[in-house]
Structure formats: structure tokens, C-alpha cells
Amino acid sequence: MIDTTSTRIDEGEERLRLEVADDGLAVVTLCRPDRLNGWSWESTRQLGLLADRIRFDPAVRAVLLRAEGRAFCAGIDVTAPGGAITGATPAERTRNYYEGIRWVHERFAVLARLPQPVVAAVQGYCLGFGFELALMADVRIAAEGAVFALPEARLGVAVDAGGDLRIAREAGAGWAKYLALTGRRIDAATALRLNLLQLVVPEAELDATARALAAEIAANAPLAVQGIKRAVDAYADAALPAALDRVAMTAALTLTSEDCREGYGAKAARRPPHFTGG
DSSP states (O other): OOOOSOOOOOTTOOSEEEEEOTTSEEEEEEOOGGGTTOBOHHHHHHHHHHHHHHHTOTTOOEEEEEESSSOSBOSBOTTSTTOSOOOSSHHHHHHHHHHHHHHHHHHHHHHHTOSSOEEEEEOSEEETHHHHHHHTSSEEEEETTOEEEOOHHHHTOOOOSSHHHHHHHHHOHHHHHHHHHHOOOEEHHHHHHTTSOSEEEOGGGHHHHHHHHHHHHHTSOHHHHHHHHHHHHHHHTTTHHHHHHHHHHHHHHHHTSHHHHHHHHHHHHTSOOOOOOO
8 A cells, every 4th residue: 555644754764865965955865776776655755755845945955866876766666565556346446546646646746846956866777767757857967877768668557657748848759659669778878869868977977967066056046046947847847737647547557457467477577578458
């Protein structure tokens, strides 16, 4: 089950860590490098809690989103507890997944709609939910060796957090379909060319470059910075809410499908999947 009520993050159970620096930066770090920072329902809950704390902190003028280890986020952590949503009937299970994905969208929106700009620093694998999380940031910087993909269709599920919609916004509908329909991986240079990144730097320079950029933003007038972000988002995201609701329903249908079961089973068995459309 999804924990939607607790506001606690128990010691040792952190998926993300928040540090507020003296220079006006809030640093949010994905902190499970042993799992390649794999994402889960609990990761989403903690992200929302930390974003809520940042939102009303007058000391925070910009946010740096980063990750420990060799990957930014390699996608869903299939070993995380509470991964599957249940229901007494297929219809109820689909409905429960629909509400669960809508809840994820709401928690992600807390980050994306923060008044403070968010700078993402990406290294290594940035796949699935990881790619979608990075796309929530206002500015994205990647290490030269970073790899990006939306592999969901290969597993029998939809892109469920709106990453394909954000790619369509930044790179165009054709590239969004190309990446989401094939699941192909692209390197940082290609992501930069598609406007999905703003800077690509050597991995050794990633943290310093991202922190310097976030600090540069934080040094500017907060009311002006926040107003600029709101105005650009209002223009760029005009059609996003209705499209995300359609995403939630498509995700719910695919997550309860036989093709989803086949896709994950095939991946675990390291064999090609056989999808039937059911």
C-alpha cells in the first residue's frame, strides 16, 4: 500500500536527503547508490515531503537536485516493498492504480511547481522515473557519460509520470514518440542537442558546475526569479494538466495488463517478451 498520510522519514529509510546551505541553496540528494537510486512509492512520498519543506523556507532561493553514486536514477526499484497495488477485482485494481498514479503526479508537481528554480545534476543512468524526475527540473546539467531512456514500453507499461509529455514540450512530439515508443537510450550529447539538457560537462566537474549555477540563480532577486519561472511555466505547461490525467489512466490500464506481467517476467528471465495486447 502507498503511505499517503505519514510525514515521517525514519532514520535509515531515507530515499532522499535535504540539506539547506548558507548560500540560499537547498540540496536534495538521491541517497541509495547501492540500488542505483531506484525509485519507489516511498521515494515519491519523501520527495513531496522535502519539496513541501523547501516551498515555504524563506532562506531557500534555489534547489540543487543531485544523486550519490554512479547513477542518477536507474528507474523503478522492483525490489522495493509495496510495489504492486491490489484490488478485489480487475476494475478496482485499475481504479486504485489510477488514483496512485494521480497521487504521484501531485507529489511530483510539488517539486516542479516550487517557487524556487530547480537545477538537476545528472550522472550515469537516468532511466524511466529517473529521466522523468530530471525533466521536472528547470535547468538540467549532465556528465558526459550520462545515459537517458524511457524504457517503459519494453516492459508493457506506459510512461507514467509525464516524461514523454515534457520531452514533447522541449524537443517536439516526434522525438517524444521516438524515445517513448522504442525505449532507446541516448547519450548526453544527443540529449543536449534535443534541448533536454542545458549543459554537458566532464563528470569530475558536474557537482561544482551545478552548484555554481544554482548559486548564481540564488544570488539574483527572489521575486524576479520566481516570477520569471511562473511566467515561463504558465506558457510552457498550458496543456499539461489534462494530458497528465490521460497519462494516469493509460498507466493504470497498462500496469494491470497481462502485457505488464509478461514484460517484467521476461526482463527477470532475460528473454524477449511476447506481448499480446491484453
